[in-house]
Amino acid sequence: xxxxxxxxxxxxxxxxxxxxxxxxxxxxxxxxxxxxxxxxxxxxxxxxxxxxxxxxxxxxxxxxxxxxxxxxxxxxxxxxxxxxxxxxxxxxxxxxxxxxxxxxxxxxxxxxxxxxxxxxxxxxxxxxxxxxxxxxxxxxxxxxxxxxxxxxxxxxxxxxxxxxxxxxxxxxxxxxxxxxxxxxxxxxxxxxxxxxxxxxxxxxxxxxxxxxxxxxxxxxxxxxxxxxxxxxxxxxxxxxxxxxxxxxxxxxxxxxxxxxxxxxxxxxxxxxxxxxxxxxxxxxxxxxxxxxxxxxxxxxxxxxxxxxxxxxxxxxxxxxxxxxxxxxxxxxxxxxxxxxxxxxxxxxxxxxxxxxxxxxxxxxxxxxxxxxxxxxxxxxxxxxxxxxxxxxxxxxxxxxxxxxxxxxxxxxxxxxxxxxxxxxxxxxxxxxxxxxxxxxxxxxxxxxxxxxxxxx
Numbered sequence: 001x002x003x004x005x006x007x008x009x010x011x012x013x014x015x016x017x018x019x020x021x022x023x024x025x026x027x028x029x030x031x032x033x034x035x036x037x038x039x040x041x042x043x044x045x046x047x048x049x050x051x052x053x054x055x056x057x058x059x060x061x062x063x064x065x066x067x068x069x070x071x072x073x074x075x076x077x078x079x080x081x082x083x084x085x086x087x088x089x090x091x092x093x094x095x096x097x098x099x100x101x102x103x104x105x106x107x108x109x110x111x112x113x114x115x116x117x118x119x120x121x122x123x124x125x126x127x128x129x130x131x132x133x134x135x136x137x138x139x140x141x142x143x144x145x146x147x148x149x150x151x152x153x154x155x156x157x158x159x160x161x162x163x164x165x166x167x168x169x170x171x172x173x174x175x176x177x178x179x180x181x182x183x184x185x186x187x188x189x190x191x192x193x194x195x196x197x198x199x200x201x202x203x204x205x206x207x208x209x210x211x212x213x214x215x216x217x218x219x220x221x222x223x224x225x226x227x228x229x230x231x232x233x234x235x236x237x238x239x240x241x242x243x244x245x246x247x248x249x250x251x252x253x254x255x256x257x258x259x260x261x262x263x264x265x266x267x268x269x270x271x272x273x274x275x276x277x278x279x280x281x282x283x284x285x286x287x288x289x290x291x292x293x294x295x296x297x298x299x300x301x302x303x304x305x306x307x308x309x310x311x312x313x314x315x316x317x318x319x320x321x322x323x324x325x326x327x328x329x330x331x332x333x334x335x336x337x338x339x340x341x342x343x344x345x346x347x348x349x350x351x352x353x354x355x356x357x358x359x360x361x362x363x364x365x366x367x368x369x370x371x372x373x374x375x376x377x378x379x380x381x382x383x384x385x386x387x388x389x390x391x392x393x394x395x396x397x398x399x400x401x402x403x404x405x406x407x408x409x410x411x412x413x414x415x416x417x418x419x420x421x422x423x424x425x426x427x428x429x430x431x432x433x434x435x436x437x438x439x440x441x442x443x444x445x446x447x448x449x450x451x452x453x454x455x456x
Contacts, residue, residue: 141391373405
């Protein structure tokens with residue numbers, strides 16, 4: 001008998017038993033935190049899975065199938081020109097402007113295709129952190145100084161963190177360089193312009209489908225774009241369908257049936273169902289109206305690609321592989337985050353029903369001490385922020401005494417990291433690299449907050 005193995009099993013059983021024995025079900029905060037975790041999972045499923053993650057999975061799957069590995073290595077590989085690599089990585093992330101979870105499939109796609117660790121991490125950070133609309137909202141609600149500091153800090157972070165990751169793991173990167181040099185680089189495929197257009201269309205669908213609603217008083221270009229987001233998304237989706245038929249060997253009749261299915265879903269959700277339900281029920285149902293045809297569209301493209309031989313089937317299989325790996329980890333992380341920190345409220349802030357009371361956090365981030373900045377960076381790293389929600393949360397914390405330095409620290413660490421995000425990063429690049437990446441973000445956020453807080 002392997003006594004070490006059996007002792008380990010016995011200790012696990014004992015730990016589970018003791019946890020059950022002392023389960024604090026009598027505590028209102030504990031039971032409420034369980035409810036909050038389920039609320040957060042429900043909110044996450046409604047707000048992020050259909051519109052954010054599923055399109056991201058398809059883009060990530062397409063990277064592995066339609067992008068030449070030589071191209072990835074040329075522009076983002078460990079042997080690539082550093083200026084070009086980090087410019088491409090940071091700009092690509094900035095264009096996407098997604099949350100810390102949606103960027104994960106795309107990061108996994110380019111990293112597994114051979115992108116250098118440094119540029120891949122720069123891309124991983126820049127996507128959720130350098131969000132133009134979020135920075136503008138920060139300037140409006142929290143002040144121009146904090147908004148500018150956030151913008152400058154996020155841009156510098158993406159490059160510095162990438163360079164630091166490359167330097168720390170330089171021996172491993174040298175092995176990747178040697179492996180790349182030994183590979184044949186004569187790759188043939190479709191014209192580069194076709195691939196660029198194809199990815200541009202998918203990214204536009206991802207960006208416009210998730211375009212966040214600005215504040216009501218902001219009657220400007222952001223509000224106009226939000227009002228037209230579904231029209232633009234629909235037009236881009238039609239163009240993508242035409243491209244798939246013309247360049248990617250998808251049968252026209254299959255794409256036609258997919259279009260009919262989406263059109264039917266639109267008619268049902270916007271015309272038939274509203275005619276059958278009351279006005280009160282319609283108010284609750286209206287938020288799901290665009291998701292019905294969008295979800296049918298995702299299902300249709302999955303069916304079309306899965307039933308088409310060749311690259312299209314490989315595209316579906318690659319996307320499905322990312323979904324199987326990432327989705328369970330994300331939902332587990334969201335559940336845990338909900339237990340400790342609660343779920344978002346209607347105004348975008350976080351409720352005070354998690355195991356960790358909001359008053360504790362507000363007290364710990366008061367003033368501009370190093371400890372306050374460090375705690376703000378740690379708290380931000382583990383909290384889950386959907387796009388733009390970090391601003392109203394911070395507004396509430398500042399009103400409760402949060403210092404300007406800790407506010408910046410949370411802004412620089414929070415949107416780019418979360419507990420679900422960390423779990424997935426670990427599955428992609430391992431525990432050691434994940435710990436180093438998270439540590440770099442937290443340390444740099446802490447230092448930046450301390451410096452900023454000493455001046456403002």
